Amino acid sequence: MLLGEDIIICNDVHKWFGDFHVLQGITTTVKEGEVVVIIGPSGSGKSTWIRTINRLEEHQRGQIIVDGTELNNDLRNIQEIRREVGMVFQQFNLFPHLTVLQNVTLAPIHVRHWSREKAEEIAIQQLERVKIPEQASKYPGQLSGGQQQRVAIARALAMQPKIMLFDEPTSALDPEMIKEVLDAMQELAESGMTILAVTHEMGFARNVANRVIFFDQGNIVEEKPPDVFFDNPEHERTKLFLSQILH
């Protein structure tokens, strides 16, 4: 696949939670259209890192540039970047008081200022893309976990973002629902979307990712294309981790 310009640039990103040094100098770039899978043990800072990219977490040192805009305390910059970056959470975080369609159209109407008709048209397109247009008038509480997560993907896509962040999208799902979500993600990846995904789905990493980043203790230990990463890991820590998760 042909990759474009650098769309995310992280330069020596540090973050502390109190005394705990979560991110200890992350330096990497992501190109347009690239699919990056981030793996690592829990507490290694991988979720925190992707949450700094749309400023759900604030970084305290270093530089993050997303789509040419640097993230700093300027609220306008943050809003601008959040418009271009979609996010899918582990716990779905759908708005329970709104229907599926309202969930998907909320941000396009109020942030993009599209007309209701246009927003609904795009919302239906995105719901069709994740294969649940028939659930549009239901409330999130009436859907299964897999369906909810696909609605969450549609909600993020309805803003027509340039980058999608996935924060362990399948970890809260029953095993039989994981595939439908991974299929939606794979379809998205094939359409050329820039994707950063924290996940434990090694099959997805191997088949779909352009690059795998291994996190440990707030540092990037290793970043390689998936075939190299899984077959010839370089670092001892990576080997140990892989031996524990690949049975």
Next chain:
Amino acid sequence: MATITQTKEAAALAEPRFDLDVGTWLRNTVFNNTWTTIFAVILIIANIIVLRASFTAEPVGLSFNLAPNGVPTGVGNLILALTSGALLTSIIFILWLIGAAAVVYSAARHHWPGPTQWLKDSLYNGPFGALTTLLLTVIIIFAIRGLLSWAVFGAEFRSDPEQVALLKPVTPGAVWGVVIANLKLFAIFRYSTVGTEIVIWRVWASLGVILALAALSTAAWSFGSPLKRMRNLIVWLWLLSFVVIYFLLRGVPGLETGAFQEVPTSRWGGFVLTLILSVVGIVVSFPIGVIMALGRRSQVRGVPFLWVWGVGLLLIYWGFGGYPDKAVTLNIPVLFRDPPIWVVTLSPLTFAALQAIIIIGIFWVISYFNKGNMIKTFSVLYIELIRGVPLITVLFMANVILPLFLPKGLEIDNLLRVVVGIILFTAAYMAENVRGGLQAIPKGQYEAAMAVGLSTAQSMRLVIMPQALRLVIPAIVGSFISLFKDTSLVAIVGLFDLLRVAQVVVAQPDWLGLQKESYAFVALIFWIVAFAMSRASQRLEQKLGVGKY
């Protein structure tokens, strides 16, 4: 194994057993332990006392209509017979025994047809259930009998003062004439007095405005209504109606005659005043409460130079009271000094500087707490201060102390001050209710709202608040109901609300000594309104809660 069970069941079906192990049953229930035994004895004694008392209850009182000159009419005799204590008690006791017998019979046959199953589940749920059923049935039926005896059978409904004066001593029940003759006082008090009856249409007109808007709202909010697009407009109309009704009731200032003459707020009273106080209190305190709740949870970081706020306040203060233009002498009391007063004369400039230091200093100290989040500090101070003080104190403050702070010449209407007091008081409770709802919203909702690009205000308005408010509807309506009932405290500061009118009514020579009727009527009105609010909140909850969680 299976065959044995089957044969047992078949045997049970073939010949119904008839056995009752009373010993085991009593051992498992009444004599289970010391406490159950004591409880059973207490229940039995209570039943005996209540049954004896009800059996020998006095006959109900009959009014002059039912028993002229003390001789009951046919209807009077019928009522006396039907409500006789001995008869009622016997009927209740016999019905109870029949029910108990049916349950025992079914228990012995191990077969429960529908009605006895229901009896067992609801009324005869063990020995304690059966005894409590009897006790409560007797108490409830005799309470109803007593109420009817007072309010209906023994009551006098004539409202002519002369007749009432004659009948009052011989009437065993209520004399409702006091309510019927004074309905106008209860409703509007002295809004229209003798000679100014001409203004009364304005009350009806106000009522008309409210009813028209209510009808319009019902139409617009019913399902699939063509008026759906008008909902925003109707909300604005409601807010506008406050102003319209205020000017309608107030009239043209200065005009002394005619249909539009001024009626000062000091003449407003009765149920209308109670309604005005509670509705305005509810409508205005709600948004203030929401703002305070958000303020208390706000995470604004300290704005630098917060003392600028102090400067602003100082300028406003000087703007109202005037910049000090002459020397000020302060008498500062000092202990262990003779004379124990320290007299200091300050030049205008020094005095102004002292004021500035104090006010700016206060704001500087406030901004020092909560990492300089002054919005939070202010909200916390406000909420905790108001919640720590009884409503009566707030009303006194509004009525007596507030005028002392205001610049000379600026007078605020007494009613307005009281309304503001009520609003400020309720807003503090409202803030805590709303904060409770906000705390129940998971962090993920905030993150999701931010991640799709909504601004803080948008995520509050579109995502967080709708969920948080729905969670606290019961608590909010509880606050509204207590606000409605607490409006009766305004009598303390000289306003004539519904309850105060009830006192005034029975102070009239014609109606002396009829407090019971007057207060009962007022209690009924309060109950009806409060109950309606409670039902409305339940309907709202159901409507908002459908299929959403």
